[in-house]
Amino acid sequence: MTAPEVVITGLGATTPLGGDVPSTWAAALAGESGARTFDNDWAATYELPVTFAAQLRVPPSEVLSRPEMKRMDPSAQYAMVALREAWAHAGAPEVEPTRLGAVVSSGIGGIWTTLDAWDTLREKGARRVLPMTVPMLMPNSPTAYVGLEIGAQAGAHALVSACASGAEAIGYAAEMIRTGRADVVVAGGTEAAIHPMPIAAFAASRTLSTRNDDPTAASRPYDVERDGFVLGEGAGIVVLESAAHAAARGARVHARLVGIGLSADGYHMTSPEPEGRGQIAAMRRALEDAGVAAADVAHVNAHATSTTVGDLVEARSVRAVLGGAADGVALSATKSMTGHLLGGAGALETIFTVLALRERTAPPTINVSQPDPELALDLVRDTPRALRDGQLAAINNSFGFGGHNVALVLTTA
Numbered sequence: 001m002t003a004p005e006v007v008i009t010g011l012g013a014t015t016p017l018g019g020d021v022p023s024t025w026a027a028a029l030a031g032e033s034g035a036r037t038f039d040n041d042w043a044a045t046y047e048l049p050v051t052f053a054a055q056l057r058v059p060p061s062e063v064l065s066r067p068e069m070k071r072m073d074p075s076a077q078y079a080m081v082a083l084r085e086a087w088a089h090a091g092a093p094e095v096e097p098t099r100l101g102a103v104v105s106s107g108i109g110g111i112w113t114t115l116d117a118w119d120t121l122r123e124k125g126a127r128r129v130l131p132m133t134v135p136m137l138m139p140n141s142p143t144a145y146v147g148l149e150i151g152a153q154a155g156a157h158a159l160v161s162a163c164a165s166g167a168e169a170i171g172y173a174a175e176m177i178r179t180g181r182a183d184v185v186v187a188g189g190t191e192a193a194i195h196p197m198p199i200a201a202f203a204a205s206r207t208l209s210t211r212n213d214d215p216t217a218a219s220r221p222y223d224v225e226r227d228g229f230v231l232g233e234g235a236g237i238v239v240l241e242s243a244a245h246a247a248a249r250g251a252r253v254h255a256r257l258v259g260i261g262l263s264a265d266g267y268h269m270t271s272p273e274p275e276g277r278g279q280i281a282a283m284r285r286a287l288e289d290a291g292v293a294a295a296d297v298a299h300v301n302a303h304a305t306s307t308t309v310g311d312l313v314e315a316r317s318v319r320a321v322l323g324g325a326a327d328g329v330a331l332s333a334t335k336s337m338t339g340h341l342l343g344g345a346g347a348l349e350t351i352f353t354v355l356a357l358r359e360r361t362a363p364p365t366i367n368v369s370q371p372d373p374e375l376a377l378d379l380v381r382d383t384p385r386a387l388r389d390g391q392l393a394a395i396n397n398s399f400g401f402g403g404h405n406v407a408l409v410l411t412t413a
Helices: 021-029 042-046 066-070 074-089 111-124 133-137 141-150 162-178 196-204 243-248 277-290 308-328 342-359
Strands: 006-014 035-037 052-054 100-105 155-157 184-191 234-242 255-264 297-301 330-332 393-400 404-411
Touching (some): 006 021, 006 162, 006 342, 021 342, 066 074, 074 111, 074 234, 100 141, 100 162, 111 133, 155 162, 162 184, 162 342, 162 393, 162 404, 184 342, 234 342, 255 277, 255 342, 297 308, 297 342, 308 393, 342 393, 342 404
Parallel strands (some): 100 155, 100 184, 297 330, 297 393
Antiparallel strands (some): 006 255, 184 234, 393 404
């Protein structure tokens, strides 16, 4: 029996570039950076070595009510904002609840709630800890709230795989449709980790850029002077549907999700395997799953966080998978603008990949003044680039601490 084809019918996001998908996409095409210096006293209070991040452009209070805000950690708030846009964008599909699922992931979860509750316990005692603390801090809290919002009964899941979480959530959601568990699944990732403690921890591991005097130029994937990633926050949600269900209700299809590839490095907690074997395996599995040849790939949205080692391992992996066909592939590194949304990154970049295919336009990579001579790929720099005509395919890569590798292959509708 042939597995149902999976299509994407709705997109939603809240990001450092905008409060929704249209504003975020417009800012990305314009090459804007979402990074900025903190507008609070964190740096002075905690003596932080990094004084900036890619903070959310529009506060969730513009979409959510005050009671909703009070019972959700920011990670769940961001997911709900993105969900409501995605669900409306998909036309609020009518679907039997037992055929409707939710898969929304976070790499870190409710860290604001966790640390605030700990401060309250230490300073004010146990009786002042809020009764909703555990439901708010749970890593599955965003997907639980999303599932409750739409009445999903086919399953509500939260896969945690660090910075690959959002992409893996989308892959799992597609498998729910392929295996017949659901007709419609909302999926994606969210993260709200711009807090002094994670910033201090990432800085201690020397993974963050320290360009405090020029935040907008700090995230510079593939540039010879890259010095680490810029922490970002936000959420991305897509509505996945079986092609038959979408056709039956006359829904607009924005792209097809045709290939899913997963692997693990089995090498190191924070560094990629130097030869990129796990990354190569994930991409090859995704292409094989999709039935797509390297020559059919027109675009890659790279994981490319702006770290010294990680960027080049991925570049070599892409070259190994695509071979000579890589010369005609438009490579974009959108974290140069959004910063790194951790568990939300793969979901937002899936949205960027969908829009690149739909609009036949690859978004730019900014801040690349001197491309690393070892890159050996066709990087889209500074301004958007038109993709070639025809039925196109694209790869979205997401990799995470722990050696998690996820590659998704999408094609035009």
